[in-house]
Amino acid sequence: MSGSHPMRKPTEDPEAKTRLRTLERLEAACRTRGRRLTRQRRAVLRALFAAGGALTAYELLERLRVADGRSTPAGVYRALEFWMTAGVVHRLESTRSFILCEHPEAPHPGQLLICRECGQVLETEDKGVEAAANRLGERLGFELDRHPVELTGVCRPCRAHGRSAEPGRLPDI
Ligand SMILES: [Zn+2]
Ligand SMILES: [Zn+2]
Numbered sequence: 001m002s003g004s005h006p007m008r009k010p011t012e013d014p015e016a017k018t019r020l021r022t023l024e025r026l027e028a029a030c031r032t033r034g035r036r037l038t039r040q041r042r043a044v045l046r047a048l049f050a051a052g053g054a055l056t057a058y059e060l061l062e063r064l065r066v067a068d069g070r071s072t073p074a075g076v077y078r079a080l081e082f083w084m085t086a087g088v089v090h091r092l093e094s095t096r097s098f099i100l101c102e103h104p105e106a107p108h109p110g111q112l113l114i115c116r117e118c119g120q121v122l123e124t125e126d127k128g129v130e131a132a133a134n135r136l137g138e139r140l141g142f143e144l145d146r147h148p149v150e151l152t153g154v155c156r157p158c159r160a161h162g163r164s165a166e167p168g169r170l171p172d173i
Contacts, residue, residue: 115155
């Protein structure tokens, strides 16, 4: 036994393969809808995919500049706007960062669980949460934005390493 936690290469990870196919489908869909898959749009999408997590616009720009010195902040923002409008990228308001949508084929509000310790973002879709938010909006005469709900806390792996939520933030039960 060489170790209990063997590292899998990304190419051998079936989940990564599926996501790569999704990415390729998105790029193809972008072209068939008559939208131009510009160099910058493609680069932003690929960089977010490679990151496997959330990146700020500045972090994105830094990564893009390694490959292409012509990348500009305005160009990165325009590309992010494009992908957000297409429902492919979500903006995390709480951390001012951007993340690739986990299931971009269908429009969805969904929920994003953000780990305060490691920055991992888990995207999920709980119909109960969505329904509750809609009821609340209706009751208070509030038309809700179609953005994912952001919930912060500590993820399972971090909790296993002894990091827990700040006691002051836990609700009294
Ligand atoms: Zn999503
Ligand atoms: Zn974590």
